[in-house]
Amino acid sequence: MPTVSTEFTAPCAQDRTILAIQDLANSLQWPILELAATRIVLNGPRINQMQAVAPKVTIELIEVSNETKVSVTVSLISWQITPKKQLIGIMGQIVNGISVRVQTQSIAINPTVALGEGQGGNSAPRTDRIDQLERLQKLLESGILTSEEFDAEKQKILRQD
Numbered sequence: 346m347p348t349v350s351t352e353f354t355a356p357c358a359q360d361r362t363i364l365a366i367q368d369l370a371n372s373l374q375w376p377i378l379e380l381a382a383t384r385i386v387l388n389g390p391r392i393n394q395m396q397a398v399a400p401k402v403t404i405e406l407i408e409v410s411n412e413t414k415v416s417v418t419v420s421l422i423s424w425q426i427t428p429k430k431q432l433i434g435i436m437g438q439i440v441n442g443i444s445v446r447v448q449t450q451s452i453a454i455n456p457t458v459a460l461g462e463g464q465g466g467n468s469a470p471r472t473d474r475i476d477q478l479e480r481l482q483k484l485l486e487s488g489i490l491t492s493e494e495f496d497a498e499k500q501k502i503l504r505q506d
Contacts, residue, residue: 349432350418353440355447359383359408362415365446366404369439372497375402383407389419389435400435415443441489448484449477449498477502 355362359382366385370377378401379386389400405416419436478499485495 347429347432348418348420349429349436350416351436351440352414352416353444355413355415355443357413357447358411359406359413362406362413362443362447365443368446369442373438373442387439400432402435402439404439441491441494445481445484445490445494445498449481449502474502 355365363380363382363385366387367377367380370387373390375390376388377385378388383406385404385406387402387404389402391399400419400421403418403420405418407414417436417439419432419439421432481490481495481498481502484490485492490498
């Protein structure tokens with residue numbers, strides 16, 4: 346069974362990381378098979394049309410001091426031989442998608458309400474659009490984002506009030 350995995354730390358609380366993962370799954374149209382506070386399982390994309398089973402993406406979450414340790418595993422239970430680089434590509438989509446959504450604060454669960462509004466607590470000050478766009482440009486230049494991801498995130502930022 347081919348499997349790839351990685352770990353990283355998201356610089357935000359666990360609930361925000363979960364929202365970022367849900368938003369990413371929605372945008373990629375990957376079904377969520379399991380959703381819990383510490384574990385999310387997604388059905389990834391089929392690697393080719395001949396393959397009947399899609400890769401399973403398992404994301405484990407642990408909150409530590411207002412940061413979230415994220416462990417991502419992409420595996421495929423199949424009799425067919427699947428190049429590991431394809432699984433690594435899927436894992437990269439997950440890691441980059443979560444990172445972009447967390448760093449640019451652009452989670453589109455409800456685009457009319459900023460995260461924190463109406464939740465009874467103090468919301469973090471909103472970063473202005475110029476700062477967000479500059480950070481987004483740096484992510485593009487460093488290769489973390491593809492140009493398509495950059496364009497999509499840029500449009501989200503520009504649509505903010």
